[in-house]
Amino acid sequence: MFAGGKLLAEVFERLRQPAVVGELLAGVLLGPSLLGLVHPNDLTRGVAEMGAIFLLFAIGLETKPRDLQEVGWTAMLVAFLGVLLPFLLGFGYLKLLASSSVEAIFIGAAMVATSVGITARVLEDMGVLNSRVARVILGAAVIDDVLGMIVLAVVSSLSAGKVNYVSLAVVTVEAVGFTVLVVLFGSRLVGHMEPSVARLRARNSAFTLSILLCLGLSLASLYIGLAAIIGAFLAGLALAERSERWKLRENAHPLSEFLAPFFFVLLGAEVNLRTFLQPGLIVMLVVITILAILSKLLGCGLGSLRMGWKDAARVGIGMVPRGEVGLIVAAVGLRLHTISEGIYTVIVGMSILTTLFAPPVLKLTLAKRTAAPVFVSPES
Amino acid sequence: MFAGGKLLAEVFERLRQPAVVGELLAGVLLGPSLLGLVHPNDLTRGVAEMGAIFLLFAIGLETKPRDLQEVGWTAMLVAFLGVLLPFLLGFGYLKLLASSSVEAIFIGAAMVATSVGITARVLEDMGVLNSRVARVILGAAVIDDVLGMIVLAVVSSLSAGKVNYVSLAVVTVEAVGFTVLVVLFGSRLVGHMEPSVARLRARNSAFTLSILLCLGLSLASLYIGLAAIIGAFLAGLALAERSERWKLRENAHPLSEFLAPFFFVLLGAEVNLRTFLQPGLIVMLVVITILAILSKLLGCGLGSLRMGWKDAARVGIGMVPRGEVGLIVAAVGLRLHTISEGIYTVIVGMSILTTLFAPPVLKLTLAKRTAAPVFVSPES
Numbered sequence: 121m122f123a124g125g126k127l128l129a130e131v132f133e134r135l136r137q138p139a140v141v142g143e144l145l146a147g148v149l150l151g152p153s154l155l156g157l158v159h160p161n162d163l164t165r166g167v168a169e170m171g172a173i174f175l176l177f178a179i180g181l182e183t184k185p186r187d188l189q190e191v192g193w194t195a196m197l198v199a200f201l202g203v204l205l206p207f208l209l210g211f212g213y214l215k216l217l218a219s220s221s222v223e224a225i226f227i228g229a230a231m232v233a234t235s236v237g238i239t240a241r242v243l244e245d246m247g248v249l250n251s252r253v254a255r256v257i258l259g260a261a262v263i264d265d266v267l268g269m270i271v272l273a274v275v276s277s278l279s280a281g282k283v284n285y286v287s288l289a290v291v292t293v294e295a296v297g298f299t300v301l302v303v304l305f306g307s308r309l310v311g312h313m314e315p316s317v318a319r320l321r322a323r324n325s326a327f328t329l330s331i332l333l334c335l336g337l338s339l340a341s342l343y344i345g346l347a348a349i350i351g352a353f354l355a356g357l358a359l360a361e362r363s364e365r366w367k368l369r370e371n372a373h374p375l376s377e378f379l380a381p382f383f384f385v386l387l388g389a390e391v392n393l394r395t396f397l398q399p400g401l402i403v404m405l406v407v408i409t410i411l412a413i414l415s416k417l418l419g420c421g422l423g424s425l426r427m428g429w430k431d432a433a434r435v436g437i438g439m440v441p442r443g444e445v446g447l448i449v450a451a452v453g454l455r456l457h458t459i460s461e462g463i464y465t466v467i468v469g470m471s472i473l474t475t476l477f478a479p480p481v482l483k484l485t486l487a488k489r490t491a492a493p494v495f496v497s498p499e500s
Numbered sequence: 501m502f503a504g505g506k507l508l509a510e511v512f513e514r515l516r517q518p519a520v521v522g523e524l525l526a527g528v529l530l531g532p533s534l535l536g537l538v539h540p541n542d543l544t545r546g547v548a549e550m551g552a553i554f555l556l557f558a559i560g561l562e563t564k565p566r567d568l569q570e571v572g573w574t575a576m577l578v579a580f581l582g583v584l585l586p587f588l589l590g591f592g593y594l595k596l597l598a599s600s601s602v603e604a605i606f607i608g609a610a611m612v613a614t615s616v617g618i619t620a621r622v623l624e625d626m627g628v629l630n631s632r633v634a635r636v637i638l639g640a641a642v643i644d645d646v647l648g649m650i651v652l653a654v655v656s657s658l659s660a661g662k663v664n665y666v667s668l669a670v671v672t673v674e675a676v677g678f679t680v681l682v683v684l685f686g687s688r689l690v691g692h693m694e695p696s697v698a699r700l701r702a703r704n705s706a707f708t709l710s711i712l713l714c715l716g717l718s719l720a721s722l723y724i725g726l727a728a729i730i731g732a733f734l735a736g737l738a739l740a741e742r743s744e745r746w747k748l749r750e751n752a753h754p755l756s757e758f759l760a761p762f763f764f765v766l767l768g769a770e771v772n773l774r775t776f777l778q779p780g781l782i783v784m785l786v787v788i789t790i791l792a793i794l795s796k797l798l799g800c801g802l803g804s805l806r807m808g809w810k811d812a813a814r815v816g817i818g819m820v821p822r823g824e825v826g827l828i829v830a831a832v833g834l835r836l837h838t839i840s841e842g843i844y845t846v847i848v849g850m851s852i853l854t855t856l857f858a859p860p861v862l863k864l865t866l867a868k869r870t871a872a873p874v875f876v877s878p879e880s
Contacts, residue, residue, distance in 0.1 A: 122715060126708050163546040170547075320510060324757060328506050331758060335502060371754040377704060378711060378755055 121158055124150050125381035138441075138475050140235075143381050144468065147388020158389045164382065171383035172448060173352040174376040177334045180356015181363045181372055183265065195259030198423035202260065202439050203267045205419035206231035209411045217404070223463055226453045229275045230467045231412050233268025233445035234261045235475065243438070246486050253431050256424055257438040266303070268445045269350050270295050276347040276452045294344050299354060302337070306358025314362075326366035330359055347452050387447050387468060390454060395462045405466045409473045416440045434485050441478040442471045501538055504530050505761035518821075518855050520615075523761050524848065527768020538769045544762065551763035552828060553732040554756040557714045560736015561743045561752055563645065575639030578803035582640065582819050583647045585799030586611035589791045597784070603843055606833045609655045610847045611792050613648025613825035614641045615855065623818070628866060633811050636804055637818040646683070648825045649730050650675050656727040656832045674724050679734060682717070686738025694742070706746035710739050727832050767827050767848060770834060775842045785846045789853045796820045814865050821858040822851045 125143040132142030150158040158164065207228040214224035243254045273295030274288065310333075317326050337351030337358075356372075363369050395401055421429075421436035450467035453459035459467075505523040512522030530538040538544065587608040594604035623634045653675030654668065690713075697706050717731030717738075736752075743749050775781055801809075801816035830847035833839035839847075 123712055126712065130705075162542045166543040166547065167550075324753075325510075327754065327757065332503055332506065370750060371757075373704075374707065374751040374754045375758055377707065377751075 121382050121385045125385040140384055141472055141475055143384035144388040144472055147385035148391050151389030153393040160386060160390055164386055168383040168386040171379035172349050173338055174372060175380040176349040176353040177356040178372045178376040180353040181360050181368055183357055184360040194424055195256050196263060198256060198260035198420045198435060199263035199267060201419035201423040202264060202416055203232050206412060206415035209415045213407060213411060222458050225275055226449060226459045227463065229271045230446040230449040232271050234264045234439045235441045246483060248486060253434045257435055266299060269353055270299055272347055272449050273350050302354040302358055307361050310358050310362060327368060327371040330368050349448060387451060391465050391468050392461050395465045401462050401466060405469045408466055409470045412442060412470050412474050413440050413477060437478055437482045437485060441475040446471045501762050501765045505765040520764055521852055521855055523764035524768040524852060527765035528771050531769030533773040540766060540770055544766055548763040548766040551759035552729050553718055554752060555760040555763065556729040556733040557736040558752045558756040560733040561740050561748055563737055564740040574804055575636050576643060578636060578640035578800045578815060579643035579647060581799035581803040582644060582796055583612050586792060586795035589795045593787060593791060602838050605655055606829060606839045609651045610826040610829040612651050613822065614644045614819045615821045633814045636815055646679065649733055650679055652727055652829050653730050682734040682738050687741050690738050690742060707748060707751040710748050729828060767831060771845050771848050772841050775845045781842050781846060785849045788846055789850045792850050792854050793820050793857060817858055817862045817865060821855040826851045
């Protein structure tokens with residue numbers, strides 16, 4: 121799984137495409153629908169779950185709560201509209217197809233979260249990471265991730281069948297409360313722990329404690345009915361301020377780098393290509409992908425309209441790729457048996473397509489930037 | 501498993517005892533014979549196996565083949581006699597008890613390898629890491645590890661029942677050949693790969709390739725009938741020269757630090773305390789432990805006798821602790837069903853006891869050093 125994932129990741133890097141798409145396709149290739157070399161079982165699921173936990177932990181470590189408070193109203197508006205519109209369009213389309221409410225909510229949720237990594241990589245490649253557009257995109261993507269987590273928290277509590285709106289409200293309050301508590305007080309609490317960390321005898325004890333916090337909050341999430349990775353993400357968030365001093369990034373990175381490919385390859389392996397034999401699903405994939413692109417373009421563009429329509433378009437395009445979080449929503453749904461194999465395959469397909477869509481288009485619109493240097497105002 | 505292991509590891513560090521003993525005891529405590537919270541199953545075994553692989557990979561990374569060639573004849577002699585005597589005594593004792601040859605060979609093999617880590621830690625704590633005694637101990641422990649790996653390679657090919665001496669000879673040749681080949685040419689081969697590593701696009705590609713080499717050689721070991729961890733150790737050995745430049749140590753360390761506790765905790769969990777209800781086993785544990793201590797004292801002391809009997813005694817004591825490798829031999833034997841649960845428990849018990857024995861005694865003999873400063877000759 122690791123070798124296959126990394127091989128296709130390298131191929132995709134060389135094609136200037138996101139590595140994560142390579143890992144997913146490696147999974148599709150190795151999985152039961154084609155070569156049959158990788159099978160979802162207790163061991164691969166467990167390792168993949170650990171991969172998702174450390175991936176989200178590492179992402180959390182890069183997300184400083186302080187930055188969230190600084191990004192300003194534009195990013196906030198971009199994030200909110202960029203979450204609302206995709207959710208409503210996805211939900212609405214599935215209700216139109218007479219799907220169950222739970223499935224409709226899952227599709228909506230999977231369409232919500234932007235993958236920060238892919239867009240950041242493109243912006244870095246183009247050398248515009250300090251431009252205003254980039255800062256709005258990155259700020260919005262971070263808020264978007266937190267909102268996506270809350271949405272995931274809510275949907276992960278849904279069991280198959282009907283939606284119980286009362287318990288939905290309870291879980292929403294729990295999820296929002298848990299997130300807000302950790303964002304507001306987690307970092308301060310970790311600060312209070314600092315003196316006792318210094319007193320521990322074990323080598324690299326700060327890292328050990330961070331893993332314990334990560335696993336502990338993951339368990340706590342499970343306990344209050346949320347997905348484990350939400351706890352992992354929040355643990356990362358709470359530790360982000362100390363990430364440099366405690367060398368957490370250097371330590372957590374190898375873990376997520378080794379384990380995360382198992383997650384993505386298994387996600388790919390769980391795609392059943394045979395479901396595409398139902399012609400309706402291909403149509404659904406196309407429609408969902410178009411809705412996913414349009415909803416972010418419109419929602420995020422609308423949120424950033426006061427930057428001028430060109431920059432608004434760039435922000436919209438930059439927010440299109442769905443990556444990890446959408447895939448995680450799909451995986452949670454599949455494992456809880458709340459979404460069908462067909463819907464799962466559609467979500468994975470949509471994630472791959474939107475991820476492939478954004479980089480070239482974003483590069484195209486950013487390339488024009490050099491012709492209009494007015495746009496370069498990193499300190500404005 | 502991680503939390504329990506790390507908690508008892510910290511307790512043992514505070515008692516100035518080896519952390520690994522804490523992790524083992526956490527496993528005994530959490531395992532089916534006491535609390536019943538940890539069960540050996542596909543997932544825990546898989547993660548533990550990954551832990552053993554990355555542990556041995558990390559140990560290999562610290563073992564530069566060049567150092568092996570430099571340690572001189574004293575260390576070589578200490579290592580050889582320190583391997584031969586324990587093996588013969590362990591094997592002989594079990595044959596005396598009329599055990600099968602395979603079980604006798606496994607006990608012998610588990611008594612062979614010194615745990616470098618624990619002794620090095622004590623020497624470091626005492627500030628004598630540069631003394632002649634320390635250099636002989638560390639050099640011998642490294643050779644000892646390689647010899648232990650070869651012995652493990654040979655025994656891991658034994659299936660239950662009778663020993664086929666022809667196939668034993670074939671495996672010995674294979675194991676020695678594989679090891680010698682990797683030690684002699686692995687490092688050079690990795691050197692030839694260096695230019696192509698620089699050409700890869702993926703982030704941290706040197707680390708990815710190292711993991712691939714580690715997993716690849718592990719698979720190769722399995723394929724030729726050896727234990728997977730031997731390949732992992734040899735991969736580490738081959739990469740040791742480039743460990744600093746490629747930042748492999750920094751990257752491999754978090755992996756082994758997170759995953760190895762699962763290995764030790766599971767080893768502990770597989771101890772069945774009820775087997776001690778057979779009074780014969782307690783006697784056996786005591787005898788085996790005494791043999792394990794005496795055989796290293798005699799073998800290694802004899803090998804270093806020309807350093808004077810005091811230093812020879814220190815070398816002997818420093819080589820007593822059996823750790824990881826002995827435990828790995830036991831785990832391999834248990835999984836292949838070639839040793840009984842009782843023998844497994846005896847081996848784990850012996851490893852714990854010898855590991856607890858060495859640090860205080862070594863400290864005692866080294867403390868006299870300050871009274872006899874003649875001994876301090878770091879450059880002699």
